[in-house]
Amino acid sequence: MRHRLKVKLLDPRLGREVPLPNYATEGSAGLDLRAMLDAPLDLAPGHCELIPTGLAVHIAAPGVAGMILPRSGLGHRHGIVLGNLVGLIDSDYQGPLMVSCWNRSNQPFRIEIGERIAQLVLVPILHADLEIVGSFETSARGEGGFGHTGTH
Numbered sequence: 001m002r003h004r005l006k007v008k009l010l011d012p013r014l015g016r017e018v019p020l021p022n023y024a025t026e027g028s029a030g031l032d033l034r035a036m037l038d039a040p041l042d043l044a045p046g047h048c049e050l051i052p053t054g055l056a057v058h059i060a061a062p063g064v065a066g067m068i069l070p071r072s073g074l075g076h077r078h079g080i081v082l083g084n085l086v087g088l089i090d091s092d093y094q095g096p097l098m099v100s101c102w103n104r105s106n107q108p109f110r111i112e113i114g115e116r117i118a119q120l121v122l123v124p125i126l127h128a129d130l131e132i133v134g135s136f137e138t139s140a141r142g143e144g145g146f147g148h149t150g151t152h
């Protein structure tokens, strides 16, 4: 499915020297987001920095949200993940889209200008209407959780 996403280019380099966010392949789920830094950033082990993507998005539909997720290569190979683990973008948010980059490794990591640091995934959202009940209908799991089904 497609969603028309309103985007403001806050950084004039986007779409010129640095490509606009795009899907790497037709089947990619995430739009790659780039680090719109003034200079390369050396992220020390254990440190976290808020990095501008150079854009603002307005999803504008309450039934859609954005999720910022790590890139698997950066996360697995270099320990570059997100300081908030997952970024959640509300459909009414219009401010600059920021990526919290956390170096969870024990090596410094250099983030280059325009480097693809994370990805934005649009997801459908259901809003809950709370229905207060005294008991639930029986389910197969009941209250069992946190390993209740065993490990094998």
Ligand SMILES: O=c1ccn([C@H]2C[C@H](O)[C@@H](COP(=O)(O)OP(=O)(O)OP(=O)(O)O)O2)c(=O)[nH]1
Residues within 6 Å of the ligand: 068, 084, 086, 087, 088, 089, 090, 091, 093, 096, 097, 098, 099, 100
């Ligand atoms: O990685 C992120 C996470 C959030 N945001 C923006 C969009 C989002 O809609 C807004 C608020 O995020 P969230 O609700 O997760 O943060 P909060 O700490 O609850 O702030 P608020 O009180 O503004 O809701 O911040 C980003 O730009 N990047």
Ligand SMILES: [Mg+2]
Residues within 6 Å of the ligand: none
């Ligand atoms: Mg919030």
